[in-house]
Amino acid sequence: MKKYIYTTLICLTILSCKNTKKTNGKINVVTTTSMITDLVKNIAGNQVNIQGLMGSGVDPHLYKASEGDVTKLANADLIFYNGLHLEGKLVEVFEKMHSKKTKTIAIADALDKNTLISSEYFASNYDPHIWFNADYWILATQFVANKLSEAIPEQKPTFQDNATKYINQLKALKTKLETQITTLPKEKRILVTAHDAFNYFGKSFQFEVVGLQGISTATEAGVQDVQKLAAFIIEKKVKAIFVESSVPKRTIEALQAAVKSKNHDVKIGGSLYSDALGNANTVEGTYIGMFEYNVNTIVNALK
Known part of the structure; x- marks a missing residue:
């Protein structure tokens, strides 16, 4: 019951908040985990307003949205999250946000589910810790670049160029780690x-x-x-x-x-x-x- 009341109150607050959109002429992008925040920053640069919900040392499995987070979500044009129930307590919030003009994008959608590690003990049936596969993060990079390009077509060359540079860095990282x-x-x-x-x-x-x-x-x-x-x-x-x-x-x-x-x-x-x-x-x-x-x-x- 407490979970239901908590989720309902957040969703009602989001739906009732005034959506300011386009701060300083740029769209507002909200990210959940710090890994995703870093990924989006590498691709978007200063072309969007990026606000991350979770900082260092934050456990996304147990994370609950604060009042400040609710405002960020309400004013977002795009929301990037991990998916696969990593942000377990925010899933229902994201689902409810389909009723307003905010696009929620799961990074995990970049991947072929048949390649993921399954788990009979976890709600999503897949291990959500996908960032520890560098090849997955390369796919996620291109995926995010494509989604940002759809949202801001005039900035597509910038996003795609940044993605290419970052993918090269990720490939170099993988080689270094293997060594x-x-x-x-x-x-x-x-x-x-x-x-x-x-x-x-x-x-x-x-x-x-x-x-x-x-x-x-x-x-x-x-x-x-x-x-x-x-x-x-x-x-x-x-x-x-x-x-x-x-x-x-x-x-x-x-x-x-x-x-x-x-x-x-x-x-x-x-x-x-x-x-x-x-x-x-x-x-x-x-x-x-x-x-x-x-x-x-x-x-x-x-x-």
Whole structure:
């Protein structure tokens, strides 16, 4: 009931808000996660007004729109979101917005669903952490450029040129990451994290990935989950496990304690960026910087 009332109030507020549109002669674009904000900025440049809802360290699985977010959504011409139920508590809001003249665009629509990792435990039946496949992000780049070009046809050359440049950067990133990861023997490529955010990463770079929580942080890890994973770490002689910037570290600390209680040691290898980028105006505050940081942290801790 509380969920229904919360969603209804937001939707009514959005529908009743005065839509200002075109601030300073530019259309208003709202993005959800920090990864998507960074992507749109790379393509749109200063040709649109971009406002991101979620900043550094924000968990999109549990995110609820604030009053300020409602205003941003109400005044948006375009809304880019991940899709695949990543922004679980905002899905109904986006669906309701079809009744007003605001276009909502799911980044996941750029991808062939047959290539996605499925999950019988998650509402969408697909793992939503698509940004950890660089090839997917390349497809998303062209997809966003096309959508922006449809919205502002006169700026199409700029958007397409920016997309081409960014795609080249993403291809260079993938090559760099592959080179770094080859320094880590395959038998050591076991990534244990707070929740299952890195399955696309694992598939791309031949890592066995195990998350203490499920694909969504809305699921809680129980005592049996901790004990089972502790036994796995001991059996596989895993040197390091990792916390995540958008997930409380207590779950991984509990896992570390469980391993220690069995007279084994495993270190915390560092904090990885999973569902959000780093702080704004830092290297890790960009998609490329985040990915490089994660891979360096993982490889150095597991060597």
